[in-house]
Amino acid sequence: MSDDCIFCMIIAGDIPGRIVAETDDALAFLDANPMARGHTLVIPKAHRQRIADLSQEESRAVFDLVHELTPRIESAVEADAHTVGINDGEDAGQEVPHAHVHIIPRFEGDGGGPIHVAAGERPDLSDDELDTIASNIGE
Ligand code: AMP
Numbered sequence: 704m705s706d707d708c709i710f711c712m713i714i715a716g717d718i719p720g721r722i723v724a725e726t727d728d729a730l731a732f733l734d735a736n737p738m739a740r741g742h743t744l745v746i747p748k749a750h751r752q753r754i755a756d757l758s759q760e761e762s763r764a765v766f767d768l769v770h771e772l773t774p775r776i777e778s779a780v781e782a783d784a785h786t787v788g789i790n791d792g793e794d795a796g797q798e799v800p801h802a803h804v805h806i807i808p809r810f811e812g813d814g815g816g817p818i819h820v821a822a823g824e825r826p827d828l829s830d831d832e833l834d835t836i837a838s839n840i841g842e
């Protein structure tokens with residue numbers, strides 16, 4: 704628990720949250736400023752800033768809850784699809800420094816785009832550069 708973390712305060716019950724699911728290690732609640740009806744955040748109960756900071760157990764707990772909730776949200780708000788995304792780090796747009804997965808219900812003709820719009824300009828990468836990146840990640 705981090706004393707000045709708004710999501711830790713929701714976990715502790717110190718500030719209200721519209722909680723939709725809870726397990727031993729993860730919590731899900733409605734986003735207070737939703738991008739769509741049913742926009743839900745899934746968080747680890749432990750205060751972890753980035754995805755890489757989660758233990759394997761915490762990571763499983765978060766993604767298991769995402770897996771469980773997507774069909775429930777879809778049926779609750781009669782969505783057609785979801786965008787599931789994480790702003791993992793400040794430069795990716797993370798504002799709340801407690802790791803969280805956004806589940807954003809999507810509706811036919813809602814005017815939104817695919818997750819590809821999240822990144823900046825596409826880089827022009829040669830085959831050699833792609834090979835190097837793949838091998839560096841694989842290490
Ligand atoms: P991010 O930019 O990925 O860090 O997103 C943070 C999200 O947390 C935003 O979508 C906010 O609307 C949401 N948020 C911030 N404070 C609260 C809160 N007290 N309860 C629920 N959602 C919140």
